[in-house]
Amino acid sequence: MIKINLLEEVKAGAAPGADVKGGGGKAPVAPEQKRKNIIFGSEIAVALAIIGIWYFTLGSKYDTLLNQKIEKDSELNKIKNLISEVEKFRERKNLLEKQINLIEELKMKQQGPADLMMQLYQNLPDQVALIKVKQEADTLTIDAEAMNDQSVSKFYENLDKSAHFEGIVPGKKIKTARGITFDLSCTFIINPEARAKQLVESSKKRGGAFK
Numbered sequence: 001m002i003k004i005n006l007l008e009e010v011k012a013g014a015a016p017g018a019d020v021k022g023g024g025g026k027a028p029v030a031p032e033q034k035r036k037n038i039i040f041g042s043e044i045a046v047a048l049a050i051i052g053i054w055y056f057t058l059g060s061k062y063d064t065l066l067n068q069k070i071e072k073d074s075e076l077n078k079i080k081n082l083i084s085e086v087e088k089f090r091e092r093k094n095l096l097e098k099q100i101n102l103i104e105e106l107k108m109k110q111q112g113p114a115d116l117m118m119q120l121y122q123n124l125p126d127q128v129a130l131i132k133v134k135q136e137a138d139t140l141t142i143d144a145e146a147m148n149d150q151s152v153s154k155f156y157e158n159l160d161k162s163a164h165f166e167g168i169v170p171g172k173k174i175k176t177a178r179g180i181t182f183d184l185s186c187t188f189i190i191n192p193e194a195r196a197k198q199l200v201e202s203s204k205k206r207g208g209a210f211k
Contacts, residue, residue, distance in 0.1 A: 095147070125154040131145055140187065146182065159184075167185075
């Protein structure tokens with residue numbers, strides 16, 4: 001009788017639907033819990049889909065921004081090149097303005113003949129500007145400004161080739177933030193043909209004196 005009563009008590013205390021023989025079987029899931037599980041799974045799927053779309057969109061935006069950056073860098077380089085050209089143009093313009101101002105000043109002060117300025121202008125390189133020109137008799141003193149050493153050398157070369165300038169003596173040459181300032185002195189020959197004829201006659205006279 002004792003064993004029967006204990007068995008009945010165990011059966012009576014077991015939860016409804018519990019598998020007494022199996023011992024430890026899973027309880028059936030309630031319909032409400034199933035519905036919650038389905039909703040939760042759906043939310044996770046939607047969240048994953050949203051993350052995937054967001055990742056794809058972010059990657060697309062990154063590519064777009066990268067292409068825009070490349071285009072802007074290219075435009076920036078073009079602008080820098082244009083700025084460099086503008087600066088060169090301004091420097092050239094400043095040199096020309098100085099040259100024009102000097103010519104006008106010499107005209108007003110009646111310093112030097114017109115052919116002197118014409119010869120200087122013809123032998124002046126593009127990147128050289130006259131700052132000051134002083135003439136005493138046939139001796140000429142020139143102060144000028146150049147953008148580089150090559151321009152200075154070209155100016156000396158042009159003067160040396162010209163029949164109107166002789167005895168060219170270089171002076172000071174100073175490098176500045178804008179270029180090079182330099183000076184020189186020389187002899188200006190107004191009429192090279194007459195000077196050459198004079199030299200020939202003088203040479204003949206000297207030759208006759210030795211006979």
